[in-house]
Amino acid sequence: MLNIKLPLTQAFVVGNVKAIQTALKAGADAMTLKELSGLLGLSQTTVSRALNGYPEVSEATRKRVAAAAREHGYAPNTRARALATGRAMAIGHVIPISSKHEMVNPVFGDFIAGAGEVYSRNGYDMLLSVVPDDDEDAAYRSFLTKRNVDGIILHAPTLNDPRIPLLNALGLPFVVHGRSSDAQAPYAWVDVNNKSAFQRATDFLLDLGHARIVLVNGLEHMDFAIRRRAGYEAALKARAIPPDPALMFAGEMTEAQGHDLTRSLLAGPNPPTAFLVSSMITAMGVRRGIEELGLTMSRDVSLITHDDDLSYFRNGADIPVYTATRSSVRDAGRKAAQMLIDIMQGRDTAHEILLEADLTLGQSTGPAARLKVETG
Amino acid sequence: MLNIKLPLTQAFVVGNVKAIQTALKAGADAMTLKELSGLLGLSQTTVSRALNGYPEVSEATRKRVAAAAREHGYAPNTRARALATGRAMAIGHVIPISSKHEMVNPVFGDFIAGAGEVYSRNGYDMLLSVVPDDDEDAAYRSFLTKRNVDGIILHAPTLNDPRIPLLNALGLPFVVHGRSSDAQAPYAWVDVNNKSAFQRATDFLLDLGHARIVLVNGLEHMDFAIRRRAGYEAALKARAIPPDPALMFAGEMTEAQGHDLTRSLLAGPNPPTAFLVSSMITAMGVRRGIEELGLTMSRDVSLITHDDDLSYFRNGADIPVYTATRSSVRDAGRKAAQMLIDIMQGRDTAHEILLEADLTLGQSTGPAARLKVETG
DNA sequence: CAAATCATCCAAAGCGCTGTGAATAGCCCA
DNA sequence: TGGGCTATTCACAGCGCTTTGGATGATTTG
Numbered sequence: 001m002l003n004i005k006l007p008l009t010q011a012f013v014v015g016n017v018k019a020i021q022t023a024l025k026a027g028a029d030a031m032t033l034k035e036l037s038g039l040l041g042l043s044q045t046t047v048s049r050a051l052n053g054y055p056e057v058s059e060a061t062r063k064r065v066a067a068a069a070r071e072h073g074y075a076p077n078t079r080a081r082a083l084a085t086g087r088a089m090a091i092g093h094v095i096p097i098s099s100k101h102e103m104v105n106p107v108f109g110d111f112i113a114g115a116g117e118v119y120s121r122n123g124y125d126m127l128l129s130v131v132p133d134d135d136e137d138a139a140y141r142s143f144l145t146k147r148n149v150d151g152i153i154l155h156a157p158t159l160n161d162p163r164i165p166l167l168n169a170l171g172l173p174f175v176v177h178g179r180s181s182d183a184q185a186p187y188a189w190v191d192v193n194n195k196s197a198f199q200r201a202t203d204f205l206l207d208l209g210h211a212r213i214v215l216v217n218g219l220e221h222m223d224f225a226i227r228r229r230a231g232y233e234a235a236l237k238a239r240a241i242p243p244d245p246a247l248m249f250a251g252e253m254t255e256a257q258g259h260d261l262t263r264s265l266l267a268g269p270n271p272p273t274a275f276l277v278s279s280m281i282t283a284m285g286v287r288r289g290i291e292e293l294g295l296t297m298s299r300d301v302s303l304i305t306h307d308d309d310l311s312y313f314r315n316g317a318d319i320p321v322y323t324a325t326r327s328s329v330r331d332a333g334r335k336a337a338q339m340l341i342d343i344m345q346g347r348d349t350a351h352e353i354l355l356e357a358d359l360t361l362g363q364s365t366g367p368a369a370r371l372k373v374e375t376g
Numbered sequence: 377m378l379n380i381k382l383p384l385t386q387a388f389v390v391g392n393v394k395a396i397q398t399a400l401k402a403g404a405d406a407m408t409l410k411e412l413s414g415l416l417g418l419s420q421t422t423v424s425r426a427l428n429g430y431p432e433v434s435e436a437t438r439k440r441v442a443a444a445a446r447e448h449g450y451a452p453n454t455r456a457r458a459l460a461t462g463r464a465m466a467i468g469h470v471i472p473i474s475s476k477h478e479m480v481n482p483v484f485g486d487f488i489a490g491a492g493e494v495y496s497r498n499g500y501d502m503l504l505s506v507v508p509d510d511d512e513d514a515a516y517r518s519f520l521t522k523r524n525v526d527g528i529i530l531h532a533p534t535l536n537d538p539r540i541p542l543l544n545a546l547g548l549p550f551v552v553h554g555r556s557s558d559a560q561a562p563y564a565w566v567d568v569n570n571k572s573a574f575q576r577a578t579d580f581l582l583d584l585g586h587a588r589i590v591l592v593n594g595l596e597h598m599d600f601a602i603r604r605r606a607g608y609e610a611a612l613k614a615r616a617i618p619p620d621p622a623l624m625f626a627g628e629m630t631e632a633q634g635h636d637l638t639r640s641l642l643a644g645p646n647p648p649t650a651f652l653v654s655s656m657i658t659a660m661g662v663r664r665g666i667e668e669l670g671l672t673m674s675r676d677v678s679l680i681t682h683d684d685d686l687s688y689f690r691n692g693a694d695i696p697v698y699t700a701t702r703s704s705v706r707d708a709g710r711k712a713a714q715m716l717i718d719i720m721q722g723r724d725t726a727h728e729i730l731l732e733a734d735l736t737l738g739q740s741t742g743p744a745a746r747l748k749v750e751t752g
Numbered sequence: 753c754a755a756a757t758c759a760t761c762c763a764a765a766g767c768g769c770t771g772t773g774a775a776t777a778g779c780c781c782a
Numbered sequence: 783t784g785g786g787c788t789a790t791t792c793a794c795a796g797c798g799c800t801t802t803g804g805a806t807g808a809t810t811t812g
Contacts, residue, residue: 030520030521030523032797032798032799033798033799033800034798034799042761042762043761043762043763044762044763044798044799044800045761045762045763045764045800045801046760046761046762048799048800048801049761049800049801052800056759056760056761057760057761058759058760058761061760061761073521074521075521075522076522076798076799076800077459077522077523077797077798077799078464078522078523078524079455079458079459079464079523079524079797079798079799080459080767080797080798080799080800081798081799081800082455082767082799083453083455083456083459083767083768083769083797083798083799083800084766084767084798084799084800084801085767085799085800085801086767088454088455090503095488095489095492097489097687101687102687103687103688104485104486104488104489104686104687104688105485105688106482106485106686106688106689108485109480109481109482109484109485110480112471112480112504112506113471113473113480113506115506116471116504116505116506116507117506119506120505120506120507120515120518125503125504125505125518125524126503126504126505126506127466127501127502127503127504128488128492128501128502128503128504129492129496129501129502130488130489130491130492130493130495130496130502131492131496139496142496142501144406145406145449145450145451146451146452146453146454147406147453147454147455148454148455148501253688254688254689254690255689255690256690256692281688281689284660288697291667310480310482311473311477311478311479311480312479312480312481312482312629312630312657313482313630313631313657314630314631314632316632321664408767408768408769409768409769409770410768410769418791418792419791419792419793420768420769420770420792420793421770421771421791421792421793421794422790422791422792424769424770424771425770425771425791428770432789432790432791433790433791434789434790434791437790437791452768452769452770453767453768453769455767455768455769456767456768456769456770456797457768457769457770458769458797459767459768459769459770459797459798459799460768460769460770460771460796460797461769461770461771461797462797753812754811754812755810755811755812756809756810756811756812757808757809757810757811758807758808758809758810759806759807759808759809760805760806760807760808761804761805761806761807762803762804762805762806763802763803763804763805764801764802764803764804765800765801765802765803766799766800766801766802767798767799767800767801768797769796769797770795770796770797771794771795771796772793772794772795772796773792773793773794773795774791774792774793774794775790775791775792775793776789776790776791776792777788777789777790777791778787778788778789778790779786779787779788779789780785780786780787780788781784781785781786781787782783782784782785782786
């Protein structure tokens with residue numbers, strides 16, 4: 001395997017177009033094993049074994065084969081190899097799109113980046129299936145009966161997600177990004193400790209003297225949202241504060257949602273003094289709402305958000321803008337991919353990874369207004 | 377083909393786990409054509425032709441075959457089919473990641489969503505290869521010599537992008553999302569008219585009396601950034617205003633970048649009165665900078681941004697927050713995918729699609745402060 | 753020096769599907 | 783009644799690779 005990779009890497013340095021054209025000669029028709037072995041005067045068996053690092057090939061012929069492969073730009077046909085070995089060397093991702101709002105999860109790009117990194121290091125391809133979240137049947141039919149992947153990553157699990165028993169029944173290895181509360185059977189997963197993160201965040205706001213804390217959550221059938229809410233409620237309960245339904249919201253995590261909600265709450269009677277928000281994007285909307293009303297974040301209203309540490313949306317370089325519960329979704333992608341590969345290859349490995357989120361202090365939190373009056 | 381799809385769709389209704397378990401019996405080992413034909417007492421040929429809609433099969437047997445396929449949850453093995461037909465029924469995307477900043481293009485998720493929609497409608501899979509943008513050789517080796525895709529979508533083209541002659545030389549059908557200025561050979565592409573969009577936007581700001589307009593652009597080796605800058609400069613030139621290098625910036629399009637740049641410019645001598653920004657995310661940073669200085673967007677400083685109409689980042693539901701040059705990247709994804717499929721299937725089709733961006737009026741633009749003094 | 757061992761290499765049988773080139777059977781017409 | 787059709791169906795040869803189960807000499811061993 002390695003024997004093939006190294007030489008070609010040289011040939012494909014971007015910009016070095018001439019070398020590539022030479023290497024691959026007449027365009028579209030790549031060389032086959034048969035042709036290569038014919039050229040070398042060896043059997044297909046020997047050439048195949050030489051390239052795949054089997055021991056029963058002399059070092060001399062192995063070198064000769066490797067050189068020829070490089071020279072002629074030979075690489076095994078994936079389809080043929082997959083058919084022969086029974087392994088597709090590909091991993092499938094089902095990307096659900098909110099059918100109501102046609103929304104793509106913004107977290108997805110970074111997760112993919114992390115996972116893709118691990119895949120390519122291990123010789124796996126990534127197969128994507130983008131489907132409306134109320135019509136995932138097509139995607140599963142494709143992956144499962146067409147057998148074009150060896151494993152699956154499941155995104156955005158819901159409460160007691162029916163896809164989990166389904167995949168379990170089918171025997172295809174899979175790893176869930178997130179968890180599914182109330183799931184009957186065991187399954188492998190990588191998740192952030194959403195409950196503990198939001199409990200700590202709520203605690204922190206309570207410590208600052210905030211009593212009316214708004215929870216701006218994701219859609220309530222999503223598992224992560226359920227856990228975040230549980231964390232929020234646990235923190236309140238610990239101080240004997242009954243959760244107020246008027247302060248708890250669930251919905252798509254858009255900027256506009258955050259903005260509209262904030263405006264109406266702050267303009268209403270008995271306004272809240274703090275917001276706990278499920279995504280950076282929504283948090284930006286909340287801040288816009290705060291500032292449009294002439295209020296100042298941190299001084300008048302506090303704000304904590306969850307931060308997936310998205311590459312294109314960093315929470316400030318030096319001092320974070322927002323106080324946040326932070327956990328890199330890209331890292332989660334890496335970990336989930338590695339776990340899946342380990343499982344597929346029969347390695348003994350942890351099937352459950354719970355990542356703790358950092359609580360990073362930013363410029364969006366401060367003591368509740370009430371306290372300020374006392375001290376100032 | 378259709379014959380297979382319909383029945384399975386029923387079996388796979390999410391939640392109907394029992395039906396699935398029944399349909400696929402003993403888990404992982406799917407049925408083969410050989411088994412199915414044996415069961416039916418027919419030859420593999422006949423079964424295959426029946427399922428693939430060939431005319432030389434009697435309607436009676438076709439029905440019988442379809443029913444059996446449904447009952448046993450049969451679907452052809454993709455790998456075997458690909459090997460036999462020579463078509464992989466998959467399309468590859470090479471997703472470059474900025475190697476300097478490890479940044480994933482936020483536009484990518486929505487583009488994929490649009491393209492994926494078209495792919496699944498046409499029976500194609502989507503293969504993703506995530507690679508650092510200075511090391512794309514591995515991705516191309518994989519796609520081209522391993523032959524696991526029938527076509528490629530190229531993202532984020534640069535000035536005279538070397539990947540274009542490369543793919544042309546290799547004879548693999550491909551479509552570029554964007555264009556590559558100075559490219560020698562022809563190629564198929566779907567692009568937004570970046571130049572005209574930014575020219576119109578600049579014109580609009582000039583009409584409002586703004587003279588010092590900052591251009592906050594993407595990385596300058598990216599083709600779209602070059603064209604946007606050209607539009608900006610053309611508008612200035614039309615009014616005999618020499619472009620001021622001190623007002624033109626290029627960089628990664630992050631929120632922090634926009635913020636920092638805005639603060640330093642507005643705090644400096646001879647501050648600008650308007651910003652023309654290449655992405656919503658950066659625009660949010662610009663606005664944060666404006667507001668932190670106690671200024672008001674639109675009244676004190678105007679702002680126009682490009683808006684890719686990302687699903688998770690809509691520019692306000694009713695009245696847009698930002699005045700923007702808007703073009704849906706998701707729609708571009710659909711169009712690029714369709715074009716590629718048309719090309720691969722030898723259909724006669726347009727190889728160049730230039731999408732015009734809307735200039736939508738929002739709440740971020742207003743007359744330059746100078747004019748306000750005159751009128752107020 | 754014959755027998756056993758080793759190091760190399762190879763022919764051939766699949767993997768599960770498609771597609772070509774018949775074969776078979778039923779039917780029509782002269 | 784026999785030749786010519788049409789409508790169905792089938793056997794078989796690949797697609798390009800891996801892998802099993804030998805071959806073939808060369809080398810070692812008792």
